[in-house]
Amino acid sequence: xxxxxxxxxxxxxxxxxxxxxxxxxxxxxxxxxxxxxxxxxxxxxxxxxxxxxxxxxxxxxxxxxxxxxxxxxxxxxxxxxxxxxxxxxxxxx
Numbered sequence: 001x002x003x004x005x006x007x008x009x010x011x012x013x014x015x016x017x018x019x020x021x022x023x024x025x026x027x028x029x030x031x032x033x034x035x036x037x038x039x040x041x042x043x044x045x046x047x048x049x050x051x052x053x054x055x056x057x058x059x060x061x062x063x064x065x066x067x068x069x070x071x072x073x074x075x076x077x078x079x080x081x082x083x084x085x086x087x088x089x090x091x092x093x
Contacts, residue, residue: 038064041079049083056084 042062049055060083067078 033064045081045083051089053088054086056086059084 045062046055046057046060060081062079062081062083065078065080066075068074069076
């Protein structure tokens with residue numbers, strides 16, 4: 001996924017940038033929503049999770065894909081997230 005914080009990090013090789021762009025195109029095709037919408041969802045997920053834990057944003061992977069519905073009669077969109085947790089924040093804060 002495209003990472004909003006990339007602007008503050010060192011430059012990525014062009015192959016990595018191309019890979020990220022291809023992912024956005026594929027996700028857009030699968031979900032019929034704009035890449036901007038998906039980026040907004042990702043940003044909101046990160047913001048909420050960071051209230052409770054420190055995560056590894058570099059290894060974060062959030063994808064929109066398709067899966068079978070519970071009844072198995074149709075295909076529905078699914079949001080799949082792999083979010084590595086570095087540490088939990090103090091629950092009493």
